[in-house]
Amino acid sequence: MTMENESKKKLRIKNESDDEDDKPLSKVKKPPILDDNEDSEDEPLSSKSNKRKGSPATSSSSKKAKKESKIKKETTPTPNGNAKIRKEKSPKLEDNKEAVDEDDEDKDDGEEEDDGTYKWWEEEDEDGSIKWKTLEHKGVLFPPEYETLPSHVKLYYDGKPVDLPPAAEEVAGFFAALIETDHGKNPVFQKNFFNDFLEVLKESGGANVRIEDFEKCDFTKMFAYFELKKEEKKSMTSAEKKAIKAEKDKVEEPYKICLLNGRKEQVGNFRVEPPGLFRGRGAHPKTGKLKKRIGPKDITLNLGKECPVPPLPAGQKWGEIRHDNTVSWLAMWRENVLGGVKYVRFAANSSLKGMSDFKKFEKARQLKDHIEAIRKDYKRLLKDRVMLNRQIATATYLIDVFALRAGGEKSDEEADTVGCCSLRFEHVTLSPPNTVIFDFLGKDSIRFYQEVQVDLQVFKNLKLFKKSPKVPGDDLFDRLDPSILNKFFQKYMPGLTAKVFRTYNASKTMQDQLDLIPNEGTVNEKVLKFNAANRTVAILCNHQRTVSKGHETAVQKINDKIKELIWQKIRCKRMMLMIEPSLKKKKSAFFEEIDDLTKEDQLTIHKLIIERETNKYHSKFKRENDKKKEENEDLLPESVLLDNLKKVDELKKEYEKELKSGKPVLPANMTIEKLEQQIEKFEQRITNTELQLKDKEDNSQVALSTSKINYIDPRLSVMFCKKYDVPIEKVFTKTLREKFLWAIESVDENWRF
DNA sequence: CGGGTGACTTAGCAGAGGGTAC
């Protein structure tokens, strides 16, 4: 990995001198065309290539760009009434009001009277940089102290039991719990864990046995102990479980809510992350490293000046107390593995989060008014003679059409994943005339694989960007990074960045898909259609999930079910012919399928049925006898079971005969009409089951939730529900309903994205 | 003026919890 990165860097440097190639392009005097309908601001675009070539700096672009966007803000016809849903003078709500909270259900009869919940979306919006006036909360909840294992549970080294100091035992335990998982089997994870483990062991005084080789460590006893504990927990009575839950709730309670400007709001992650082993995604070089325990001294609290500082046990102190009302976090600490900052924030249903969510979608909606111009421009710029402009245009195309992420640069301390700007030579394969194969790992090391047709000029450009001397490891967009791209976007619309395209295209796609759904059928059918629309969006955004363990068998089961239904149907048709042989000629199409199932197929189905029946009687017998045993009654004689099994045996014989003759036994009183009805029923069930199967298959690798939570404007879902008479619970879970309350309350069936 | 980093959104997964079939 290091090697790769090394070579990447080298190649990049080499690239700079390869300017030769594009000189014909970049030398051209002509200013970037983008500006032709703007006044005359070409600098921001050429800034990076200027830098690369070390040309005399242009008078700082960023300030200008800022100024410019400000000017634009004023001149651009503001996207009108979109910004506010409803306006209201809404009083400041000086305290006392917060006495009412959770019981909003009963309260919302008179919604003009906004007691209960705070309807921020009906308020006048300020500039947004001040997040709060007062903020009061109880701080954070720390994980419990480590409890040492019973003395008989130990790590074994080279066959010998090891006495570990508690600190080291804890770390060993972190690993022991994972030995059966992919992480535990990952050599990088093992190595990183082991290094940190040895360190902790040394610091905590060492063990009775000298430990130096990971391979000689035996964690199985510890693992078994954890498994045992899990079992114990599972087999607790529900009363015990309830008691534990109640205790947990009680401890959590104070932390759950805070006071924001005097109003109650929920806190999100008030729990400090417990120590453990870092579980990086994909091929993360630091995966397995020890994530250290965080104490009060590591925590910075953020709250109002006048608010009481949450107390701590004697002798302990908070790391720092801040009163920063320009940020929306309540507490913060630095984490040791990546050196990043972790925050305690408001919950998703809080007004602050809701507001910024609303703004996000409004911004995306605003893009509607500019997208045409942007597309027109980038199509033109694809042929621009300035290399940078071509790269900007091509990247914009990829972001717009394939919903790629911006793709910022990453260090080699992280997994090697890419987005648009960081795409490399090897991630794109070109096949004339215009087929492109994308194959790379994106965010969370999720594979992006797509074989697509692109605009001819895009194809040519990609070819140009791959031109020798570029080789695998080189950046495709060697002039580009997200900040250049975003500066380009800001020219069209203030606040427009690469990620807005994803939101826009996702919501736009959803709107278009919903428009195609006819208002008919049952609620469940409509929900299925809704999910299908959702799935289109999820696919666009490449939201995946790993196929669940049981998926394969579940699919097999459904397939068996379908086969059996088909068999039943065919059987009915055969019976019809037994009653009325002349039908075969009269309705030949109808009877076409009667020989579709092979003997083997039929036999398999028979076997399945027989097996099922046998099991049924066995378990019935057992169940009834268990009950009798418990009630001290006489047990059923074996003969009861045997009688039932005899019935199964007769059925089996019947099937055997049927298989030979091709003729089922005709039940008494059977008529053509009855059979027709049955066939219809079977056909219905077959269609339903097939739909169910398709849904399952289609969904097995696609995660719908991510787009529903982050990309699809919730007002679309609300609109759908109102328009199609679908209860909102069918598309939003309880948490989502809370998160999207602002959307649920503010739109009707005519709303459009 | 560009690299680092703070603050925020977006992401998949594990485990809890709740519903359903037997």
Added chain:
DNA sequence: GTACCCTCTGCTAAGTCACCCG
């Protein structure tokens, strides 16, 4: 009532983007 399965929630890693500082 139990086993199983699927959905939902909580968790925390991994992105994006703006701003700050040397």
